[in-house]
Amino acid sequence: MIPSPAAIRAATEWLSARARWHPLEMLFWLAAFAAIFVLPDQHLILTEIAWLGLFALSLDLILGYAGIISLGHAAFLGLGAYTAALLAKFHIVDEPVLALLCGGFVAMAVGFVTSFLVLRGSDLTRLMVTLGVALILAEIANRNGWLTGGADGLQGVDIKPVLGLFPFDLAGHTGYTYCLIVLFILFLLARRLVNSPFGLSLLSVKSNPLRALAIGISVDTRLVIIYTISAFYAGVAGALVAQTTAFASLDLFSFDRSADLLLVLIIGGAGYLYGGLIGAIIFKFMQDYLSALTPQYWPFWIGLVLVVLVLVGRERITSWTTPIRRLAARLDWRTTAHLTAPSTEEPGH
Amino acid sequence: MTVVLETLNLVKQFGAIVPTSNVSLQIEKGARHALIGPNGAGKTTLINLLTGVLRPTSGSVLLEGEDISALSMHKRVQLGIVRTFQINQLFGDLTPLETIGLAVSERRGQGLDWWRIVGSRPDLVLESVEILEHFHLTDVIDRRTAELPYGKQRLLEIAVAIACRPRVLLLDEPAAGVPEDERHEILTAVAALPEDVTVLLIEHDMDIVFSFADRISVLVNGALFVEGSPEEVARDPRVKAVYLGEEAVDV
Amino acid sequence: MITILVDGIAYGMLLFVLAAGLAVTLGLMNFVNLAHGAFAMAGGYVTVVLVNRVGIPFFAGLPIAFLVSAAIGFVFERTLYVHVYSKNPLDQVLFTIGLVFMSVAAVDYVMGSSQVFVQIPNYLKGQFDVFGISIGRYRLLIIVLCGLLTVALQFILAKTRFGSRLRAAVDDSRVARGLGINVNWIFALTFAFGSGLAGLGGALGAEILGLDPTFPLKFMIYFLIVVTVGGTSSITGPFLASLLLGICDVAGKYYVPSLGAFVIYTIMIVVLIWRPQGLFSRVGSR
Numbered sequence: 078m079i080p081s082p083a084a085i086r087a088a089t090e091w092l093s094a095r096a097r098w099h100p101l102e103m104l105f106w107l108a109a110f111a112a113i114f115v116l117p118d119q120h121l122i123l124t125e126i127a128w129l130g131l132f133a134l135s136l137d138l139i140l141g142y143a144g145i146i147s148l149g150h151a152a153f154l155g156l157g158a159y160t161a162a163l164l165a166k167f168h169i170v171d172e173p174v175l176a177l178l179c180g181g182f183v184a185m186a187v188g189f190v191t192s193f194l195v196l197r198g199s200d201l202t203r204l205m206v207t208l209g210v211a212l213i214l215a216e217i218a219n220r221n222g223w224l225t226g227g228a229d230g231l232q233g234v235d236i237k238p239v240l241g242l243f244p245f246d247l248a249g250h251t252g253y254t255y256c257l258i259v260l261f262i263l264f265l266l267a268r269r270l271v272n273s274p275f276g277l278s279l280l281s282v283k284s285n286p287l288r289a290l291a292i293g294i295s296v297d298t299r300l301v302i303i304y305t306i307s308a309f310y311a312g313v314a315g316a317l318v319a320q321t322t323a324f325a326s327l328d329l330f331s332f333d334r335s336a337d338l339l340l341v342l343i344i345g346g347a348g349y350l351y352g353g354l355i356g357a358i359i360f361k362f363m364q365d366y367l368s369a370l371t372p373q374y375w376p377f378w379i380g381l382v383l384v385v386l387v388l389v390g391r392e393r394i395t396s397w398t399t400p401i402r403r404l405a406a407r408l409d410w411r412t413t414a415h416l417t418a419p420s421t422e423e424p425g426h
Numbered sequence: 427m428t429v430v431l432e433t434l435n436l437v438k439q440f441g442a443i444v445p446t447s448n449v450s451l452q453i454e455k456g457a458r459h460a461l462i463g464p465n466g467a468g469k470t471t472l473i474n475l476l477t478g479v480l481r482p483t484s485g486s487v488l489l490e491g492e493d494i495s496a497l498s499m500h501k502r503v504q505l506g507i508v509r510t511f512q513i514n515q516l517f518g519d520l521t522p523l524e525t526i527g528l529a530v531s532e533r534r535g536q537g538l539d540w541w542r543i544v545g546s547r548p549d550l551v552l553e554s555v556e557i558l559e560h561f562h563l564t565d566v567i568d569r570r571t572a573e574l575p576y577g578k579q580r581l582l583e584i585a586v587a588i589a590c591r592p593r594v595l596l597l598d599e600p601a602a603g604v605p606e607d608e609r610h611e612i613l614t615a616v617a618a619l620p621e622d623v624t625v626l627l628i629e630h631d632m633d634i635v636f637s638f639a640d641r642i643s644v645l646v647n648g649a650l651f652v653e654g655s656p657e658e659v660a661r662d663p664r665v666k667a668v669y670l671g672e673e674a675v676d677v
Numbered sequence: 678m679i680t681i682l683v684d685g686i687a688y689g690m691l692l693f694v695l696a697a698g699l700a701v702t703l704g705l706m707n708f709v710n711l712a713h714g715a716f717a718m719a720g721g722y723v724t725v726v727l728v729n730r731v732g733i734p735f736f737a738g739l740p741i742a743f744l745v746s747a748a749i750g751f752v753f754e755r756t757l758y759v760h761v762y763s764k765n766p767l768d769q770v771l772f773t774i775g776l777v778f779m780s781v782a783a784v785d786y787v788m789g790s791s792q793v794f795v796q797i798p799n800y801l802k803g804q805f806d807v808f809g810i811s812i813g814r815y816r817l818l819i820i821v822l823c824g825l826l827t828v829a830l831q832f833i834l835a836k837t838r839f840g841s842r843l844r845a846a847v848d849d850s851r852v853a854r855g856l857g858i859n860v861n862w863i864f865a866l867t868f869a870f871g872s873g874l875a876g877l878g879g880a881l882g883a884e885i886l887g888l889d890p891t892f893p894l895k896f897m898i899y900f901l902i903v904v905t906v907g908g909t910s911s912i913t914g915p916f917l918a919s920l921l922l923g924i925c926d927v928a929g930k931y932y933v934p935s936l937g938a939f940v941i942y943t944i945m946i947v948v949l950i951w952r953p954q955g956l957f958s959r960v961g962s963r
Contacts, residue, residue: 080555084564085548088555091523091568092545146767194950200766201709205905206949212898213942220935274531275540281517281528288515291477292529292590293503294537302538332894336774343771373790377782383775387768388760 096272105351106261113254120249126361127256128317133341133353134260134267135310141348142271143303144283145195148204148335149211152191153184153308155330157315159218159225160184162234162325171237173320177259180316181309187214188308192301208332215330230326234319245321252321259317263310268350270306279303333376340383343391428490430455430624431476431507431594436485438471438648445471447648448485453594453626460627460639464668468648469628470512473596476626477509478502489594504533506593510583512602512628518572522563522582525571526554529589554589561585561615577608584615594624601634636660644668679810681931682924687816689923690823691885693916695878695896696903697830698750698871704847704909705864706762709769712776713875713900714893718784720746720876721883721892725793735798739880746876751869758868759861777893785890792889795880819881826874830912843867847909902945 112123132154139145157180164170164179194206218225225231238244243251270276278299282289286296319325328334337360345356363382368375431453438446445468453459461469474480476487478499486495489505497505517525527544530553531537545551558564561581566574571582580600587595601612613634619625629635635642635656642659644652652662659665699713720742727733727741753776761772801818804811834840846853846860854860879888886896899922907918922941929940 080552080559084559085551085555088523088567089545089548089551091521092527092551093543094545096543096545140767146770148770194946197950202905202949204709204766204770205901206946208898208901209942209946209949213939213946216938216942270540272543273540274528274536274542274544275538277520277524277528277544278532278537280520281525284517284519285515288511288517288586290499291503291509291511291515292586293500293532295498295500299537332897336778339767339771339774374782374786376778377786380775380778380780380782383771384757384779387764387772387775388757391768 096268102351105354109257109261113250113257117248117250120253122361122365124249124252124256124321126357127253127260128314128321129338129341129361130354130357131256131260131263131317132311132314132338133345133357134264134350135307135314135353136338136342137347137350137353138267138271138307138310139304140342141350141352142276142279142283143300145300145304146200146203147195147207148332148339149207149209150307150311150338151330151332151334152207152211152214153188153311154315154318154334155211155214155218155325155327156184156187157181157312158319158325158329159231159315160312161316162231162319162323163224165236165320165323166231166234172241173236173239173255177313177316177320180319181313184312184315185305185309188312189301189305192304192308195304196297196300208335211330211332211335215327218327218330225325225327228327230324230328231319232324234323234325236320236323245323249321256317256321259313263313264350264354267310271350275299275302336383337379340379340386343386344382428455429453430457430490431626432488432491433472433476434486434488436472436475436487437483438468438475438480439483445648446475446482449645449648449650451643451650451653453624454641455624456622458625458627458638458640460629460635460642461645462629462632462635462642463645463651467645469645470598471648472645473509473598473626473628476596477507503590506591507596508587508590508592508594509596510587510598510600512598514579514583516571516579516582516586518570520571521568522558522571522574522578522585523554523567525582525586526557526589527551529586530554530557533590557585557589560618561588562611575608577604577611580604580608580612581615584612588619588623592623594626595619597625597627597629599628599630601629601631680812681928683810683812683816683820685924685927686920687813687819687823687923688885688927689920690820690827691878691882692899692903692923693919694823694826695875695882696900696915696919697912698868698874699900700904700907700909700912700915701843701847701867701871702864703904705843705850705867708758708762709766709773710758711770711773711897711901712780712893713871714896715777715780716746716750716872717875717879717882717896718780718888718890718892719749719879720873721795721879721888722784722788722793723876724795724880725788725883725888729793729796735795735801738795739877742880743873743877746879747869747873749876750872751865753872754865754868759865777897780893781890788890790890792887793883794888795883797884815884819885822881826877827912827916834912839863839866898945899941902941905945906948 112119116123135153136147136150139147160183161176161180164176165173170176170179191210194210195203219227236245239251239255243255245251271279278289278294282294282296282299289296315329318329341356341360342353343356344359345352345354363378364375367378429452433449433451436446436449437444449472461472463469471480475482478497478501482495486493488494489507494502494505520528524544527550530550531539531544534550558567561584563578563581563585566578571579574582584597584600597616600616601609604612616638627635627638639656642654642656643650644659644665646668651668652659652665654662695717696713698716699710702708702710723745724738724742728735728738733741761769797815801815804813805817834844842853842858843863845856845858846863850860879892902922903915903918906922907915909915922944925940925944
C-alpha cells in the first residue's frame, strides 16, 4: 500500500511546520533589534535582559526539553564569567568574542564532567547534586582569592573593543548590541536543535524514558549532550556578564542566582524557547521597579512571586500568555496543517 | 531452521524469589511463538531479561549465536530485539506522526542530527506515513497521543515497535484492556505482521494464542514446563491441569 | 584534639536537632522542604528577643522557642504546605525557596541584617577542665540537651502509639490510610514538632552557628546533607550523619582550613553518586 502524495505532503507539512518562523517571532526579534536605535536610554537594563534571557534559555534546554531540574545552574554562569574576566585581566585573550567562546567552552567542559552526576537518581537527587556542584565551585573561587579576588570579586578587568572595533561604553550601547547578537545567534542554533530529530528525541526522553530506550535511544548519551550544550550557553551568558560589567563576583555562583533563574523561566513558561526571554524581560523590569522601592527587600518579592506561582498553579499563571498563544494558534502548524489536510491539495508531483 | 533468539540456562533471582529458573528457550527464525502460563509464572520477567531491562543472575541470552546478555536495552533494540509493553509506554505529548518519525530516524542512526528538521527527509516521512497507514492511524496522525482512544494507543504501541524494524518482536499482551469492539483491529494488525519478523507473543487469551501461534511454550513457576506445536500443547494433560488451577504435576 | 572532637559532636548534635524535622517530612511525604531553616531561624530570633530584650531567663526562652516555632510550623502546614504536597518536585522546590526568600527579607526588615547573639547566662560561659582537657560549658550543655532530645525522639518513635502510627505512615501512607490512620493529621503534628525542634536548635545554636537573616540559606545545604547522607527511613541515619558532618566540618576547618567547606560538599556528592536512589526516595528504591 503506497500512501497518497497528498498524505505525504500533509505529513511533511506537520513535521516541518513547527520549525517555520511565526510572524510573532519575527516581530519579537525586530523589536529587540529596533531597540538598539529606538531605546538608547534603556540599553543598560536591556543588556541585562539579554544575558539573563540567554541564561534562562540555557536552563530551558535542560528543564523544558529534557526534564532535568537544576538548582545549581549558576555554576556555569560563574565559570563563564570568571573565565572571560581572567582572560581579559591577564591579557591572555584580549578579543572579547574569543574570550566569550572560551568562557563557554570552560563551562561546557565542566558541564560535561558533571553531567554524569545528574544522569542517575530522582529529581531530588538532581537538585542536590546540581546545588552541590555550584557550591563547590563557589568555594573554589572563594578560596583562591589570589586568582579570583575572593569575596571582593575580580576587579581591574579591562575589556578591549569587540573584534577590535567596537569599544564598550558606559551607556551600554555596544554592550546591548553585542549581547543581543550573541543571544540571537545562540537562539537560532537552539531553535534549530529543538526542531531536529535530536530535539524530538529529547522531548521523548522527557516524556517517557523507558519507551525512549525501547526504541533504541541511548537516554544517558542524550542527557549528557544536552546538559553539556546547556552549560555552554550558560557559560557564554556568564562571559557576557563579565564583559559588559568588566567585573566578576562570587555572587554569580550563588544559590540566589540559580533560584532567580528558575523564577525567570517559570514566569515565561518552560519548553518553548521564548519562555526564558519573556521571563527575563518581565523579571528585570519587575526587579527594576521593586528594588527602586526597597532595594534591600527585593528577595521578599521574588519569594512572594514564587509562592503565589506555585499555590495558584504555574499553568494557570502562565496562561497570561494564552491570548498570545491563541493568536499564534491561528497560524499554528497543527491547526493549519489540519485545515489544509489531505485531498484538498492541488494535484501535482 | 535457524534459531534467532535463544536463552541458555537463564536464571533470575531476587533474594528468595526465583522468577526465572533455568530457562533454555529457542525461538526460530520467522516463528510465531507464544509464551503462555498462569499469572506469576515469570513471563514478563523473561521478556525483561530478553530485552535487557533486567540482567540475568546467571545464564545467557544469545542473538543468532552471539551473547548479548551484557548489552543494554537500547543496544539490543538497535540489534533488532524490540518489544511492546503490556501497559502502554508511549510519548503522551507527541503525536503518532512524531512518535513514528522519531523511531524511524533513530533506527536510521539520525538521532543525533540536530541541524535538519524532521520533516525535511522525504524517505523518512514516506516510511512513517506507510507505517501509520498500515496500522490505521492516519486519521489521528496529528493528535496528542495521550488524547487518543485506548485502542488506537495499543495500535501505536505495535506500530512504534515495527518502525524499529525488529528481527524479533516481543508482544506483551497486545490486546490487554482493549474493549471488545476495538479488539478485532488489533488482532488483524498482529496477524498481518511482516512474515520475516520473528514474533514472541505473551498472551492470556487462548483463542488468540491458538489462532496465531505455530509453537507454544508454557512457563510455570519460572521454568519451562511444556513446549510444542499448538496441537501437542492442547493435548497435553499437564497443561490442562495447570490451567484448571490444579497442582502442577511433576515432570 | 579531644576539644575538637567535642566541638564537632556538639555541632553535629545541634545539626541533628535542626534537621530531624526535615528528615521526617522528607520521609513521610517525599516533600523536600528547603524552608526548614526558616523555622529554626524563627526559634533563634524568638529567643534573642525574649532573653535579650524582655529579660526572660535563657532556660525559659528555649521551650518558648520550641512552642513558637512549632505553632508557626503548624499554621504554615495547614494553610500553605498542604496545597503543595501533591505537586511535582519542581513546584515544591520553587515554593519552599520562595518561603526562604520571604523569611530572609522579612526578618531583615524587622530585626535588621546584622548578626545577633543570645545572652547566655554567665555560668554557661567558659570552660570545664576534665582530666586536663578543656571543654566549653555551653557545648557540653548542647551535647547533653541534644542527647536527651535524641533519646526522647527515639522513644517517641519506637514506643508510643503516635510513633507507631507515624512509622506506619512513613512506610506506606496508602496502607496507613487504609488502616484508618489519619495521615494528614499525623503529618501536621509531625511537621509542627519538627519545626519546633528546628526552632529549639536555632535558639541553642544562635551562639555557635551565628544568627542573621540569611540563616535559612546558609544552613540549607547542611540540612540537606544530613538527610541525604543519613537517609530518611530511620532517625538513626540522620543522627549518625549529623555527627559525621559536625565532626568532619569542625575538624576540616581546624586542620585543613584551606579546604574550607569542600570536605562536606565532597562527602555529599560522593554519597549521592554511591547511593543515588536509596538515600532519598524510599519509594523509588523498592
